[in-house]
Amino acid sequence: MTSLAAWDELLGSVGEGDELAHLATEPAREARTAPVPDTLQPPLREALARHGIEELYAHQSEAYEDARAGGNLIVTTGTASGKTLAFNLPVLDALVADGHARALYLYPTKALAQDQARSLGELRLPAVRTAIYDGDTPTERRRQIRGWANLVLTNPDMLHIGVLPRHDLWGNFLHNLRFVVVDEAHVYRGVFGSHVANVLRRLRRLARIYGAEPQFLLASATIANAGELAQALTGEEATVVEDDAAPRAERTVALWNPPLLDAELGLRASALGEASRLLAGLVGRRLRTICFAKSRKSAELIHRFAAERLDAATAARLAPYRAGYTPQQRREIERRLVEGDLLGVTSTDALELGIDIGDLDCAISVGFPGTVASLRQQWGRAGRREHGFAILVASEDALDQYFMREPPALLERRVEAAILDHANPRVLDGHVAAAAFEAPLDEGDAATLGPEALERAPHVPELRHTARGWVWAGKDTPAARVPLRSTSPDSFLVVDASSGDVLGLAEQERAYSTVHEGAVYLHLGRQYLVRELDLQARRALVEPFDGDWYTQAKKETETSIEETLRVERRLGLELSFGRVSVTEQVVAYQKKAAADGSTLETVPLDLPPTTFDTEAVWFVPRPHQLEGLEAMPLLLSSLHAAEHSLIALLPLWAMCDRWDIGGLSTNLHLDTGAPTVFVYDGHAGGVGIAARGFDQFEGWVADTAELLAGCPCEHGCPSCVQSPKCGNLNEFLDKAGALTLLRRMLAT
Ligand SMILES: [Zn+2]
Ligand SMILES: [Zn+2]
DSSP states (O other): OOHHHHHHHHHHHHOOSSSEEEEEEEOOBOOOEEEOOTTSOHHHHHHHHHTTOOEEEHHHHHHHHHHHTTOOEEEOOOTTSOHHHHHHHHHHHHHHHOTTOEEEEEOSSHHHHHHHHHHHHHTOOTTOOEEEOSTTSOHHHHHHHHHHOSEEEEOHHHIIIIIGGGGGGGHHHHHTEEEEEEOSGGGSOHHHHHHHHHHHHHHHHHHHHTTOOOEEEEEOOSOTTHHHHHHHHHSSOOEEEOOOOSOBOOEEEEEEOOOEEETTTTEEOOHHHHHHHHHHHHHHTTOOEEEEESSHHHHHHHHHHHHHTSOHHHHTTEEEEOTTOOHHHHHHHHHHHHTTSOOEEEEEGGGGSSOOOOOBSEEEEESOOSSHHHHHHHHTTBOSSSOEEEEEEOOSSHHHHHHHHOHHHHHTOOOOBOOOOTTOHHHHHHHHHHHHHHSOBOGGGHHHHOHHHHHHGGGSTTEEEETTEEEEOSSSOGGGGOOTTOSOTTOEEEEETTTOOEEEEEOHHHHHHHSSTTOEEEETTEEEEEEEEETTTTEEEEEEOOOSEEEEEEEEEEEEEEEEEEEEEETTEEEEEEEEEEEEEEEEEEEEETTTOOEEEEEEOOOOOEEEEEEEEEEEOOGGGGTTOOSTTHHHHHHHHHHHHHHHHHHHHBSOOGGGEEEEEESSOTTTSSOEEEEEESSTTOOSHHHHHHHTHHHHHHHHHHHHHHOOOSSOOTTTTOOTTOTTTTOSOOHHHHHHHHHHHHHO
């Protein structure tokens, strides 16, 4: 039986009719090729020939020529389109031609750097001396690598703390630095991206001090704003290479919505159950399938449910796949998949970043993974050479349900933009200090660090102005104080009490609502229970947790407008963007049953209020837009429901998580003197999320109105107006009122 016949048979037997929200086939595409350039160094040409590469894809050749012409570039072609070769060609060519030239490759994770180092090694180019320089590199090896290697792979954290502050040890490397490669550039967004943008500026500045002007070659998943991202990350213009010339097999895409069990409440069957049904059906028909779930627990449940549906012999050919496997274990699973011994794998989305697990027939994504880029990467696992099948099984989340009703929003529109704000003072100040530590800062540095850095210098404690410029007067290394994944230097450490391992950081402004005592905390797909939150030591002690409830914090929020930066007449009302101060107090939390979201217990908490400054977009509806909604509590409920659904859809426009966004709606705000809706950036100082909402307001509101209009529930449900992070525990929500307001805005 062909895979297509097996697929058709599956759809005929598994579905009851309504689950299939959309079915589309993306056509196969022929490759557009270009000859291997004559200008390429002979050893590199020979290495390509040894690997059977006799011609290039057109975009690879374009990237090579653009890089040779001397500019920066960002390659943003599709998954598995040979982006790596596109940036490797100009770099390797330069390293072969010039024994002094150096290149630095940045990867967001150690595993990805290892994969890249391995494939570079396979080219067997004697002139290319590749080495990984990260936290695992033994001290005695480090000096040797700095002197010997001409292609160094590292990560932003190591560059930030280990390389730049010790630039004197890297003088020769920096002096000869020709290329900086930033792979997986779309990962550098939000808080992390805002920091990395400063790290790259510091690198440019030091290279310049040592007499080098490296070219930046970036590669990114497909996003709406590749050129803008490259500029934001490096501070320089970049050519965008986006015309994908790689061949593509035909791919069938299915959007799968678990059946509606209770239309009035908007209650649907479990996405995990549906996914296990599909997985068992595909594997039972001998289609090799990978299934991505959001948490390890979900992945394990899907694996177990699917196995229960299959006979013992077939069930033995299913395996879970986790982050943390050694390269040997990964290759063992890959080999078993390639040889057809394994038929099905369930995984958390930790696998999504670039690591190659071979060609499969089908990929199932359980729940929208947060960005279209991630979804495309997951789907890209299926059918690289032959007809592939990709399925998104929707969760009850509002964005998932929106996609089920508006498939073109997912499959055709490219609206998601990777955004960051390197100039956020909460992020920038630490890097200004780090830069001053690295070399005295003066006006000339505005060219690399940006004028904002010089403006901030007088505000950074421990910087002294001297004849040589701003210098660091502290005793320690300032970079070590600046974590790249947080906007507040006084974040809380999250520590696993059983092992003593540090799991991560919780920013002060979110610690009280996410790691309060008794909270269920999710980290890399695993659940933990917070045993203790120590406010003095700024530490949350957690332990692995296997219970079947989750928690939701109840909090009181106030905002005050600090400075209005932009005001425009949009959608018939006054839309503002500016800086606000947000004060939150977490007063209690609820334990909720994982099965149905019912409340098990409400537990009071005694925590101090926290205040942070951030950016917000806000609007004051005009009286005619609120006609008939003026009575309380209808007014508040309508605004509150509008706020929630707007927050649910903002990640469609700005690559972020709804947990990165906060909101407040009030029937009377002290600063505006009127009913007001605020949507604010959840990170102190802001990373550009609210600004994107301001810029895209019309499209954002239109999408939100469609979301509300299309939801089949009667009075609001988790798929439209309810929010899993509402500080008011989803009280006072009026779906109809919100829709009326948004429609009136759009009608003006
Ligand atoms: Zn609904
Ligand atoms: Zn709310």
